[in-house]
Amino acid sequence: MQKVKLHINGFTRTLLVNAHETLLDTLRERLNLTGTKRGCDQGSCGSCTVLLDGTPVLSCITPTIRCDGRKILTIEGIGVNGHLHPVQERLASDGGLQCGFCTPGVVMTAVPFLQENPDATDDDIKEALSGNLCRCTGYKKIIEAVRHAAEDLRHG
Amino acid sequence: MSTSSYFLPGTIDEAVSLAKAHPNDHVFYAGGTDIQLHVKQRLIKPNTIIDLTAIESLKSVSIQKKNMKLGTMVTLDQIVKNPDIQKFYPILAEAAKSIATPVIRKSATLGGNLKVSNRCSFYNQSFDWRQSVGSCLKDTGDICQVTGGLNHCYSRNVSDLVPALIALNARIMVQTSTGINEMPLIDLYVPDGLIVHTPLGVGGIITEIFTSDEPSKWWFKKLRLRKSLDFTSLTVAATVNKKDVLRVCVNGVSMAPVLVETGINDVTLEGLILQVKRACKTVDNDYMPLKYRREMISAFITDCWNTFH
Numbered sequence: 535m536q537k538v539k540l541h542i543n544g545f546t547r548t549l550l551v552n553a554h555e556t557l558l559d560t561l562r563e564r565l566n567l568t569g570t571k572r573g574c575d576q577g578s579c580g581s582c583t584v585l586l587d588g589t590p591v592l593s594c595i596t597p598t599i600r601c602d603g604r605k606i607l608t609i610e611g612i613g614v615n616g617h618l619h620p621v622q623e624r625l626a627s628d629g630g631l632q633c634g635f636c637t638p639g640v641v642m643t644a645v646p647f648l649q650e651n652p653d654a655t656d657d658d659i660k661e662a663l664s665g666n667l668c669r670c671t672g673y674k675k676i677i678e679a680v681r682h683a684a685e686d687l688r689h690g
Numbered sequence: 691m692s693t694s695s696y697f698l699p700g701t702i703d704e705a706v707s708l709a710k711a712h713p714n715d716h717v718f719y720a721g722g723t724d725i726q727l728h729v730k731q732r733l734i735k736p737n738t739i740i741d742l743t744a745i746e747s748l749k750s751v752s753i754q755k756k757n758m759k760l761g762t763m764v765t766l767d768q769i770v771k772n773p774d775i776q777k778f779y780p781i782l783a784e785a786a787k788s789i790a791t792p793v794i795r796k797s798a799t800l801g802g803n804l805k806v807s808n809r810c811s812f813y814n815q816s817f818d819w820r821q822s823v824g825s826c827l828k829d830t831g832d833i834c835q836v837t838g839g840l841n842h843c844y845s846r847n848v849s850d851l852v853p854a855l856i857a858l859n860a861r862i863m864v865q866t867s868t869g870i871n872e873m874p875l876i877d878l879y880v881p882d883g884l885i886v887h888t889p890l891g892v893g894g895i896i897t898e899i900f901t902s903d904e905p906s907k908w909w910f911k912k913l914r915l916r917k918s919l920d921f922t923s924l925t926v927a928a929t930v931n932k933k934d935v936l937r938v939c940v941n942g943v944s945m946a947p948v949l950v951e952t953g954i955n956d957v958t959l960e961g962l963i964l965q966v967k968r969a970c971k972t973v974d975n976d977y978m979p980l981k982y983r984r985e986m987i988s989a990f991i992t993d994c995w996n997t998f999h
Binding site for chain 1: 694696719722723726736739782789790792793794797830917919
């Protein structure tokens with residue numbers, strides 16, 4: 535076991551972790567941050583995406599021990615001042631979700647992508663979200679919602 | 691899950707020393723996207739993890755006068771986005787872009803892709819799946835579930851960077867406890883699904899990949915069922931250099947990448963296809979049917995040939 539200090543959503547948590555413990559297990563089972571979803575649990579579906587120092591990672595295949603001293607942002611921390619992030623707003627208002635299970639992963643992938651690519655086209659968005667599986671929507675509404683969110687972000 | 695020791699060395703020398711101190715039970719962690727899956731599926735149980743992420747010297751990208759040197763901890767995302775790689779070695783950028791998803795490419799590394807584990811539809815499954823079907827030679831069993839044989843494993847090498855780099859005539863630098871060695875990348879691979887990679891020596895780490903063989907023509911194509919998820923069912927990478935040397939490297943259909951090197955005017959299309967097919971030991975261990983994959987080898991090489999001519 536090794537001691538790690540995690541900076542999660544602006545709070546600091548110190549834990550003892552096994553070398554193989556994944557960030558997903560730490561978040562869900564030990565810190566009760568269950569907004570991050572366990573889908574395939576093998577790095578294929580994107581449901582467990584979180585930001586590690588601003589970069590999206592799949593928490594189900596990220597060992598917690600590698601996150602020592604680093605900043606982690608989960609779906610619980612993506613909103614600003616109690617308001618939903620524009621990507622969350624658009625997914626809700628534009629029908630970009632049905633059961634909602636994949637939505638936290640979609641949001642955590644789309645937010646850093648739009649920061650890097652504010653003028654993204656539909657094809658760019660499709661490519662960026664190609665690792666986020668959704669079994670309900672057929673993706674069209676998700677792509678539209680993210681494009682609308684990009685427009686909202688551009689226009690402040 | 692058992693407890694393991696975790697080390698985060700800051701230099702290559704330190705990492706090599708740690709590996710030397712734990713000769714039989716260590717793994718090097720690069721991006722971890724492949725190893726972590728194997729741990730979850732109980733295919734490997736590493737007791738000592740040597741994490742290479744803190745070694746800055748493994749993260750360098752250098753392209754000067756068309757000489758390319760890449761550290762093994764360079765991520766696939768960096769390769770895709772590097773303007774010099776796009777300009778001088780577009781086949782490598784294309785190969786990197788074909789791998790996994792944009793999110794995984796931000797973690798996965800060049801070194802990890804060079805040493806990605808071989809795949810087989812009977813091996814890369816959950817523990818419960820393997821228990822129900824029966825374990826294979828590569829796991830804890832004593833028979834190949836694909837062929838019924840007792841001696842040979844035909845698991846497939848599924849790296850996509852490897853055929854591109856071999857087509858570019860790339861070489862690697864390996865640091866061990868006794869010194870630094872250089873070798874052609876293709877020599878890293880052993881056509882045996884159980885061995886897979888040439889042993890690198892005590893504590894050996896691949897530190898750098900380099901090439902100066904800028905191609906005048908290139909071709910790259912990958913066959914898979916789902917674009918963003920699946921490992922390759924067939925990858926063909928080919929280059930023609932300024933001396934008209936054709937290098938065709940085929941991967942995903944045999945235990946190791948298969949290279950055919952010849953003068954572009956010294957071979958016919960039929961002869962080239964025959965040479966590749968003879969060298970590939972393709973068996974029915976992928977979700978795409980065997981006959982289809984064999985036919986697609988011919989189709990890809992024909993497409994490549996027509997592009998070059």
